[in-house]
Amino acid sequence: MTAGLYNADASFYITGGTSTANQIAISALCEKDYIILADRNCHQSVHFHTQSSDAEVHYLYPDLRTEDGEISAWSYEHLERTLLTLQQNGKACDMVILTAQSYEGIIYDIPSVLERLLAAGISTRRFFIDEAWGSLNYFSEDTRPLTTMNIAPLLDKYPDLDVVCTHSAHKSLFCLRQASIIHCRGTPGLPDRIETAKYRIHTTSPSYPIIASLDAAQAVMAEHGSELAAHARDLVSNFFNGLSSLKIAGIEVVCPHFFSSHNHIHYDPTKVMLNVSSLGTGAEIKKYLCEENIYVKRLLNNVLLFNFHIGINNQAVNSLLSALNKISQSKIVNTPSEMEVSESFIIPYPPGVPLVFPGEIIDDAIRNKINEYRKNGFLIIAA
Numbered sequence: 173m174t175a176g177l178y179n180a181d182a183s184f185y186i187t188g189g190t191s192t193a194n195q196i197a198i199s200a201l202c203e204k205d206y207i208i209l210a211d212r213n214c215h216q217s218v219h220f221h222t223q224s225s226d227a228e229v230h231y232l233y234p235d236l237r238t239e240d241g242e243i244s245a246w247s248y249e250h251l252e253r254t255l256l257t258l259q260q261n262g263k264a265c266d267m268v269i270l271t272a273q274s275y276e277g278i279i280y281d282i283p284s285v286l287e288r289l290l291a292a293g294i295s296t297r298r299f300f301i302d303e304a305w306g307s308l309n310y311f312s313e314d315t316r317p318l319t320t321m322n323i324a325p326l327l328d329k330y331p332d333l334d335v336v337c338t339h340s341a342h343k344s345l346f347c348l349r350q351a352s353i354i355h356c357r358g359t360p361g362l363p364d365r366i367e368t369a370k371y372r373i374h375t376t377s378p379s380y381p382i383i384a385s386l387d388a389a390q391a392v393m394a395e396h397g398s399e400l401a402a403h404a405r406d407l408v409s410n411f412f413n414g415l416s417s418l419k420i421a422g423i424e425v426v427c428p429h430f431f432s433s434h435n436h437i438h439y440d441p442t443k444v445m446l447n448v449s450s451l452g453t454g455a456e457i458k459k460y461l462c463e464e465n466i467y468v469k470r471l472l473n474n475v476l477l478f479n480f481h482i483g484i485n486n487q488a489v490n491s492l493l494s495a496l497n498k499i500s501q502s503k504i505v506n507t508p509s510e511m512e513v514s515e516s517f518i519i520p521y522p523p524g525v526p527l528v529f530p531g532e533i534i535d536d537a538i539r540n541k542i543n544e545y546r547k548n549g550f551l552i553i554a555a
């Protein structure tokens with residue numbers, strides 16, 4: 173039933189996390205003296221397991237980067253060129269390993285990438301795609317076409333193709349941690365190879381609670397999957413509307429369309445980035461939000477990443493909006509407008525030595541200094 177839900181030929185429940193699922197997938201696909209190309213941005217488990225196989229491993233280094241260097245990706249042209257060059261040098265890759273979706277929400281259009289590679293004459297027929305963040309993508313029209321198991325036309329055209337992907341089901345569905353699934357599509361012998369690799373690698377005492385949570389989550393998704401995916405998108409849209417109607421000063425939604433000129437790169441609509449640099453450093457705002465019981469998933473300098481999971485509701489969105497509003501209000505108190513006479517001490521902490529005394533004028537130079545302190549992680553206290 174689970175395989176049917178994801179358009180797979182077969183699916184396997186794994187109770188040791190996606191690190192174990194990745195090891196099983198790699199072991200099922202890899203043969204002696206294999207040549208592998210692996211995306212450098214893959215999770216550590218891919219690198220550990222490929223290195224401990226006897227395969228010759230080459231790496232796909234990302235060629236696209238955001239200005240601050242925090243987020244990177246590969247262009248289709250770079251991938252094709254790397255594979256063709258290896259092939260022309262007698263190092264045709266037997267297996268390619270890619271990550272379908274990054275932590276920050278970049279989603280590669282895997283079906284179109286595979287289609288283009290095969291049409292370009294790449295001889296690789298085994299693809300392993302780590303799709304750890306992507307379970308929910310199968311339940312919404314805007315993301316389903318990008319998913320790894322959505323490759324029916326390719327299988328008709330290339331009957332010798334084997335494609336395997338892994339999901340950390342707990343990352344986007346209602347599952348216990350370490351609940352993972354391996355899905356596969358391809359030649360008739362592929363499910364058996366995965367079953368054997370699973371038998372060899374997986375614990376012989378799989379966790380029943382995790383298996384039960386996987387089963388329950390699939391049942392929920394079969395019944396309510398598209399509704400839940402739409403719910404997560406509605407939460408994001410309510411959040412955006414709230415931000416614009418509250419007019420929260422100094423907070424800016426970062427346009428998530430990094431590398432948007434590359435048509436194989438898309439973005440997870442349930443992940444939102446906020447630039448808070450005019451309020452303080454990312455670390456400062458994360459700390460304030462934590463005091464409001466809001467957990468920030470990730471910081472990229474002064475950009476906060478929020479994951480609108482199917483398990484949260486509008487109450488959580490409203491709490492986030494009101495916490496951001498509160499922070500922005502206190503920022504307005506802390507940073508008076510041009511040439512204002514200060515009514516209070518303005519103190520960067522540490523070290524706690526006042527920058528401005530009551531009655532002193534706050535001009536642009538002082539204001540820049542305050543901003544500089546904020547950027548460097550100091551608390552600015554008006555007392």
Ligand SMILES: Cc1ncc(COP(=O)(O)O)c(C=O)c1O
Nearest residue numbers: 189190191192215302304340350
């Ligand atoms: C892309 C990716 N693959 C694999 C894993 C490993 O999953 P697990 O922690 O369940 O072993 C992670 C974990 O965050 C991940 O982000």
